[in-house]
Amino acid sequence: MPTVFQKDYPLDTLNTLRLPGRARRFAEIVSAGQLVELVRGGGLTGERFFVLGGGSNIVVSGDVDATVLRMCIPGRELVASDDDAHYVRAGAGENWHEFVAWTLEMGWPGLENLALIPGTVGAAPIQNIGAYGLEVGECIHSLEAVDLRSGTLVSFDREACCFAYRDSIFKQDAANRFAVTAVTFRLPKRWLPILRYADLAREMSSRGIVAPRPAQVMEAVIAIRQRKLPDPAVIGNAGSFFKNPVVSVERCKKLLEFNPDMPHYPQPDGHEKIAAGWLIEKCGWKGHADGPVGMYEHQALVLVNMGGALGTDVLRVVASVRRDVVERFGIALEMEPVVL
Numbered sequence: 001m002p003t004v005f006q007k008d009y010p011l012d013t014l015n016t017l018r019l020p021g022r023a024r025r026f027a028e029i030v031s032a033g034q035l036v037e038l039v040r041g042g043g044l045t046g047e048r049f050f051v052l053g054g055g056s057n058i059v060v061s062g063d064v065d066a067t068v069l070r071m072c073i074p075g076r077e078l079v080a081s082d083d084d085a086h087y088v089r090a091g092a093g094e095n096w097h098e099f100v101a102w103t104l105e106m107g108w109p110g111l112e113n114l115a116l117i118p119g120t121v122g123a124a125p126i127q128n129i130g131a132y133g134l135e136v137g138e139c140i141h142s143l144e145a146v147d148l149r150s151g152t153l154v155s156f157d158r159e160a161c162c163f164a165y166r167d168s169i170f171k172q173d174a175a176n177r178f179a180v181t182a183v184t185f186r187l188p189k190r191w192l193p194i195l196r197y198a199d200l201a202r203e204m205s206s207r208g209i210v211a212p213r214p215a216q217v218m219e220a221v222i223a224i225r226q227r228k229l230p231d232p233a234v235i236g237n238a239g240s241f242f243k244n245p246v247v248s249v250e251r252c253k254k255l256l257e258f259n260p261d262m263p264h265y266p267q268p269d270g271h272e273k274i275a276a277g278w279l280i281e282k283c284g285w286k287g288h289a290d291g292p293v294g295m296y297e298h299q300a301l302v303l304v305n306m307g308g309a310l311g312t313d314v315l316r317v318v319a320s321v322r323r324d325v326v327e328r329f330g331i332a333l334e335m336e337p338v339v340l
């Protein structure tokens with residue numbers, strides 16, 4: 001299928017921060033074959049390009065002198081089943097939350113802790129989305145992607161994706177090289193609820209649930225998210241705006257001497273992860289704004305567009321928050337979203 005490009009295409013409704021900006025060239029991709037054909041036909045040669053999913057993890061800084069490809073590849077199916085697991089494949093353009101809800105309805109639980117995360121299936125592995133004690137990489141069996149240099153369709157198993165905290169090969173060595181077209185999930189038949197995240201455990205006990213069903217875990221996750229995180233349909237935001245910084249145990253101990261109540265979480269590799277939301281709140285940014293951009297009143301890690309903000313307003317607040325956190329704690333926060 002030939003790709004139809006549109007010129008000066010508005011991106012404001014295609015990013016959840018609702019920032020204005022136009023793409024010099026824009027197209028929707030509805031199949032892997034279409035993308036292969038486009039690359040092999042030279043349609044991206046010499047072009048700056050950007051692969052867009054649900055737009056829930058980007059900052060549109062203004063007009064974009066590039067080709068933006070919006071991944072709209074549909075489809076979801078059970079592709080295999082063995083004694084241990086179901087293998088479920090979904091097209092990159094499927095809405096993430098609807099896909100999670102569908103797997104539960106079909107009786108293939110395992111993704112319920114990741115309910116209500118905005119975005120698409122194809123974007124989920126890029127930054128290895130995670131919440132409430134689970135990261136998506138743990139559930140991915142493999143994925144398919146088109147190499148945007150050669151136009152070949154390649155398959156990555158979980159190992160090859162190099163998943164880490166909010167990170168994967170697609171943000172590192174393979175950044176801007178592959179467009180994920182489909183993801184296959186491995187969902188174990190022996191389901192066990194993951195309730196190690198304190199907020200989720202509390203929510204379950206406040207509901208008086210001891211041995212939850214998958215749908216009950218999903219409902220609890222949805223309730224917590226709705227309490228703490230703004231709905232992008234109502235107020236522009238991109239979820240957590242900064243990563244939780246990971247520091248050495250020694251560094252963490254030093255910080256705790258002056259900040260004994262600082263939330264910190266030991267990591268498997270011996271480091272400590274610190275709650276960036278807490279650091280930002282301590283710097284006075286919770287519910288505080290500069291012009292139309294601020295940090296959310298119920299979760300200081302979430303940057304919000306209260307209406308009419310430009311990308312430059314966002315980047316100004318980012319610089320101020322980072323400066324304040326460095327001055328007070330000596331920690332340089334890293335942004336989660338990608339700047340376009």
Ligand code: EPU
Nearest residue numbers: 131132133239240242243244263275277278281299300301
């Ligand atoms: N905290 C504060 N003040 C705040 C926000 C948080 O003191 O304004 C404290 C909380 O009291 C808690 C700790 O910080 O002790 C952690 O807060 P929370 O449980 O809300 O989680 P988070 O670390 O801020 C991370 C993810 C979220 C994910 C939640 C739940 C990152 C960058 N963020 O947030 O992911 O939903 O855990 O697992 O890792 C996202 O990436 O877009 C996202 C929403």
